[in-house]
Amino acid sequence: MTNSPTATVRSEALGELLPPLSANQAAVESARCLMCYDAPCTHACPTHIDIPKFIKKISTGNLRGSARTILESNLIGATCARVCPVQELCEGACVLGAEHKPIAIGRLQRHAMDFAYGTGTEPFAGAKATGKRVAVIGAGPAGLSCAGELRKLGHGVTLFEKRELAGGLSTYGIIGLREPMEVALAEVAMIEKLGVKIETGKELGKDFPLGDLQTRFDAVFLSVGLGTTPGLGIPGEEHILDGLQYIEHSRVDASKLVVGRNVAVIGAGNTAIDCATIAKRLGALRVTMVYRRTENEMTAYPHEYEFIKREGVSFSFLTQPIRVDAQNGTVKSLQCVRMQLGSADASGRPAPLPIEGSEFFIPADQVVKAIGQEKPSLATRLRLETEKGFIQVNAAFETNLPGVYAGGDCIRARGAASTVMAAQDGKLAARAIHERLVARG
Amino acid sequence: MQVHRAFEAGWGGAVWKTIGAPVLNVSNRYGAWHYGGQKMLAINNVELISDRPLEVNLREIAEVKRAWPDRAVIVSAMVESKPETWHDIIHQIQDSGADGIELNYGCPHGMSERGMGSAVGQVPEYCEQITRWVMEVAKIPVIVKLTPNISDIVMPARAAAAAGANALSLINTINSIIGVDLDSLEITPNIGGKGGHGGYAGPAVKPIALNMLAALGRDSVVSGSKLPISGMGGISTWRDAAEFLLLGASSLQVCTAVMHFGFRIIEDLCDGLSNWMDEKGFATVPDVVGRSLHRVSDFNDFDLSFRAVARIDQEKCIRCNLCYVACNDTAHQCIDLIAKDGRVVQPLSYEIQANGKEEAVSMRPSVRVREEDCVGCRLCYNVCPVEDCIRMIEQPSGQPSTTWGQLSKSQRLVTEDWEEMRKYREKMGIHIH
Numbered sequence: 035m036t037n038s039p040t041a042t043v044r045s046e047a048l049g050e051l052l053p054p055l056s057a058n059q060a061a062v063e064s065a066r067c068l069m070c071y072d073a074p075c076t077h078a079c080p081t082h083i084d085i086p087k088f089i090k091k092i093s094t095g096n097l098r099g100s101a102r103t104i105l106e107s108n109l110i111g112a113t114c115a116r117v118c119p120v121q122e123l124c125e126g127a128c129v130l131g132a133e134h135k136p137i138a139i140g141r142l143q144r145h146a147m148d149f150a151y152g153t154g155t156e157p158f159a160g161a162k163a164t165g166k167r168v169a170v171i172g173a174g175p176a177g178l179s180c181a182g183e184l185r186k187l188g189h190g191v192t193l194f195e196k197r198e199l200a201g202g203l204s205t206y207g208i209i210g211l212r213e214p215m216e217v218a219l220a221e222v223a224m225i226e227k228l229g230v231k232i233e234t235g236k237e238l239g240k241d242f243p244l245g246d247l248q249t250r251f252d253a254v255f256l257s258v259g260l261g262t263t264p265g266l267g268i269p270g271e272e273h274i275l276d277g278l279q280y281i282e283h284s285r286v287d288a289s290k291l292v293v294g295r296n297v298a299v300i301g302a303g304n305t306a307i308d309c310a311t312i313a314k315r316l317g318a319l320r321v322t323m324v325y326r327r328t329e330n331e332m333t334a335y336p337h338e339y340e341f342i343k344r345e346g347v348s349f350s351f352l353t354q355p356i357r358v359d360a361q362n363g364t365v366k367s368l369q370c371v372r373m374q375l376g377s378a379d380a381s382g383r384p385a386p387l388p389i390e391g392s393e394f395f396i397p398a399d400q401v402v403k404a405i406g407q408e409k410p411s412l413a414t415r416l417r418l419e420t421e422k423g424f425i426q427v428n429a430a431f432e433t434n435l436p437g438v439y440a441g442g443d444c445i446r447a448r449g450a451a452s453t454v455m456a457a458q459d460g461k462l463a464a465r466a467i468h469e470r471l472v473a474r475g
Numbered sequence: 476m477q478v479h480r481a482f483e484a485g486w487g488g489a490v491w492k493t494i495g496a497p498v499l500n501v502s503n504r505y506g507a508w509h510y511g512g513q514k515m516l517a518i519n520n521v522e523l524i525s526d527r528p529l530e531v532n533l534r535e536i537a538e539v540k541r542a543w544p545d546r547a548v549i550v551s552a553m554v555e556s557k558p559e560t561w562h563d564i565i566h567q568i569q570d571s572g573a574d575g576i577e578l579n580y581g582c583p584h585g586m587s588e589r590g591m592g593s594a595v596g597q598v599p600e601y602c603e604q605i606t607r608w609v610m611e612v613a614k615i616p617v618i619v620k621l622t623p624n625i626s627d628i629v630m631p632a633r634a635a636a637a638a639g640a641n642a643l644s645l646i647n648t649i650n651s652i653i654g655v656d657l658d659s660l661e662i663t664p665n666i667g668g669k670g671g672h673g674g675y676a677g678p679a680v681k682p683i684a685l686n687m688l689a690a691l692g693r694d695s696v697v698s699g700s701k702l703p704i705s706g707m708g709g710i711s712t713w714r715d716a717a718e719f720l721l722l723g724a725s726s727l728q729v730c731t732a733v734m735h736f737g738f739r740i741i742e743d744l745c746d747g748l749s750n751w752m753d754e755k756g757f758a759t760v761p762d763v764v765g766r767s768l769h770r771v772s773d774f775n776d777f778d779l780s781f782r783a784v785a786r787i788d789q790e791k792c793i794r795c796n797l798c799y800v801a802c803n804d805t806a807h808q809c810i811d812l813i814a815k816d817g818r819v820v821q822p823l824s825y826e827i828q829a830n831g832k833e834e835a836v837s838m839r840p841s842v843r844v845r846e847e848d849c850v851g852c853r854l855c856y857n858v859c860p861v862e863d864c865i866r867m868i869e870q871p872s873g874q875p876s877t878t879w880g881q882l883s884k885s886q887r888l889v890t891e892d893w894e895e896m897r898k899y900r901e902k903m904g905i906h907i908h
Contacts, residue, residue: 065512068860071800072812072822078835082827093512126832129793455830462827 044288047315048210050116052141060145064093067137070129075139078127080458081108085124089142101150104143105157108461109182110175112151112221113204114454115144116213121337123454151220160229161188166471169194169251170230171238174202175453176257176442178225179460180467185228187468192251193230196237202259204453206282209308211315215285244416248437252474253467256425256433256440257460260451261408266300270358273365277301277309277404284312294400297321298368300355302332306404307339310347313402321347322396326354326373326386333450350396354388358401367395410444421447430470431463437470439463478539478548484738485745488547489539490728493524493579494532495554495564496591503664506653506673515735517679519653521664521671523585524553533571540572548572549618553579553591556601558608565612575615578606578640580631581622581647583674593647596622599634606638616641618705621687623680624650628687629694636700643691644705644728646684648674677709677731684708685722692723692768711740713747720760721767775880782872784849785810785856787842791864794839796822798855798865809848810855812840846870874903 055063067089075085083104091100104111120126120140128136150157166189170181173195181191199205204218226232238244238258247254263276277299283291297313299306302325313321323342325332328351332339352373359366372392375384409423419426419434424447431439441459443451478489504522507515525532540548550573554560568576580602582592595601602619609617619635621628623646632643650672654663662670688706691697706724710716711732719727732740757763787798799822802810814820820840829838844855851867859865879890888895900907 062512068795068797070794071796073796074794074832074835074839077825077838078830078832080830082830122832123830124832127835129795132793458828458830 173200183464651675681709
């Protein structure tokens with residue numbers, strides 16, 4: 035690529051989209067909150083943060099108490115304040131939404147979280163040690179949440195993470211527009227400060243077996259997330275970039291990320307939108323999102339779809355890639371076929387069917403795929419029972435192996451995977467583990 | 476200059492604040508009370524009277540009067556309590572061409588410690604004496620301004636009437652400490668490390684002012700004197716203005732609202748009032764003055780058989796549950812949460828795994844008043860954030876009209892003895908939940 039922007043320009047292009055609220059903005063916005071009783075925003079929040087309570091505390095200038103209120107329900111409140119699809123959750127349920135603007139709950143939460151992280155406020159004192167030890171595998175949102183909650187209850191926790199940095203998708207998989215990496219890492223540091231021992235570069239099944247953990251710890255929590263992007267099974271697949279890695283590169287070192295001039299992004303979920311955003315903001319002239327169904331079936335949140343249209347990204351719906359054309363290792367185009375919708379398939383959505391003889395080319399020098407993630411491969415390796423490929427757990431988040439629990443994206447057989455759902459899994463699993471450990475004495 | 480600008484903006488008159496005894500003022504004169512994102516619900520001041528030389532004030536009054544012959548300029552005065560001092564200031568004011576004089580018997584701080592302001596207004600005898608001195612030489616109308624820092628506002632009003640004053644005005648500011656600075660632990664406003672009581676004014680004092688205004692109107696001596704009353708105390712909008720007129724004020728004064736928003740507020744004060752009067756069929760301000768005064772009564776004369784219950788408009792309700800928590804935590808516990816299937820449900824009864832806006836909105840119960848248990852306390856009506864969503868519906872009580880006053884005359888024992896009260900309730904079919 036010629037005329038590559040400088041690293042600074044690049045990181046600015048992917049800098050946090052929304053500015054923080056000023057103290058005055060936060061005061062005005064928090065005063066608007068009606069303080070509903072048994073509030074629908076709290077009901078809608080998967081972690082059930084007492085939202086009117088933390089907003090009221092902002093309005094009284096009790097930011098420390100506000101941050102604590104948030105963290106009591108959700109230890110990764112700083113990430114959630116930024117990445118939650120608030121339109122679908124708390125803000126979507128706000129009683130003011132029908133006639134006025136809903137309260138900017140996400141941004142107020144960020145205001146309180148920024149205060150806590152900015153001042154180094156210690157949210158929780160350590161509880162009395164129980165002498166019990168729990169291993170948590172995977173330091174993403176579910177793992178951090180579970181580890182932190184267990185520490186709050188007085189258990190010894192070691193958190194194993196295969197990557198170099200903890201934080202999981204918060205660290206590696208969220209576009210900088212929504213959450214800068216420092217926020218995710220500060221959250222990890224806070225969990226560490228609670229007394230959680232974090233060992234990075236340690237992978238279950240490679241560096242140590244599960245049996246080893248089962249003897250050394252009183253319980254194990256698996257929060258291993260999902261795998262890489264599945265293959266499309268088309269010729270030229272080796273030229274297609276993995277969407278999650280595309281995002282990761284944009285975070286770890288945006289200056290080295292090679293962005294094409296004509297970028298085709300395969301998929302129409304939230305990750306695909308993030309990839310398209312990165313490409314567009316880092317200099318691609320034309321970005322086309324390729325999806326085999328229509329906008330009615332796409333899995334991206336409506337507000338994300340609106341956002342990416344405003345970014346100037348084009349869409350090619352009812353389009354299935356069939357091969358990547360490359361010459362001398364350089365991508366020339368993405369060959370596609372037109373689709374039509376048939377009757378509902380296993381996912382409940384209309385099945386896309388190719389239209390014979392409708393092949394066409396989308397000019398592209400870079401192709402990125404973001405079509406979901408592989409099911410957790412660990413499940414089969416550990417001989418865990420699964421549901422649709424996801425780890426199966428009972429109501430207490432316990433797998434078929436006694437004392438081995440799981441949560442987060444790796445168990446999300448139903449419903450949309452999200453950071454906040456993972457946080458709630460971690461919290462509930464920690465409580466279940468605690469009950470078991472306390473009952474056992 | 477400011478009075479010129481006020482007249483240009485459309486104000487009918489100005490009360491020129493206050494001239495008289497020599498003073499020195501301090502910095503940080505105003506404190507304010509803000510609430511819920513609303514600025515200046517009330518202001519408090521430790522400002523004294525005008526610190527500009529007397530002759531400057533008098534010269535400017537004369538200039539304004541020459542420039543605006545059709546506008547009223549009332550000069551507020553306050554001097555030491557000596558007849559000759561009062562005579563002097565009255566002469567000086569009259570020589571300036573002013574239209575009237577307001578005797579400031581209200582200032583609650585600084586001047587009162589020197590035996591002026593509220594030190595006069597709080598003692599009806601002083602009030603009467605000084606007013607008499609003034610009336611000895613006054614050739615233009617004299618208004619006596621009353622302090623609210625007194626148990627019974629009627630007493631100084633009667634005294635002023637007895638002394639021959641031409642009009643009354645109320646209320647002056649209320650004694651107050653606006654607050655304490657939680658960083659420095661100093662008093663707000665902070666005057667070099669110290670602070671103290673000041674005069675409280677602005678929207679928050681309006682209900683107190685209305686009550687005192689009505690008290691004058693209901694007193695046979697004061698109302699019998701036929702003295703016009705100039706009303707003030709928290710007037711910010713035409714709605715406030717209309718209420719003061721309805722309770723007997725025939726002229727109005729505004730200060731804090733202008734300090735907050737400037738002279739321009741007179742436009743809507745007049746326009747809104749005029750539109751309201753048109754709507755109600757009032758041709759002139761005198762048609763409005765005192766129109767609601769006869770409805771001001773005492774508890775003793777309230778109809779004990781009057782019943783109303785709260786009713787919630789389900790179409791307008793936004794399900795904030797503020798009425799529910801108010802009723803159940805602090806009132807008569809007659810509002811229920813009703814699930815979609817009609818069952819009464821408890822708050823916070825959703826599953827811990829439930830989430831999302833669809834779930835939260837669709838599962839949200841509605842609020843319903845058990846009218847048979849509602850005592851009509853009207854708390855829910857007051858907390859509801861939606862216009863006209865909760866209404867108080869008048870209900871026939873099936874009981875004959877009676878008042879506590881009548882009851883204590885006709886059945887005295889009922890008002891004195893719980894057992895007699897029990898029997899009376901039983902007979903009348905009064906059920907207390």
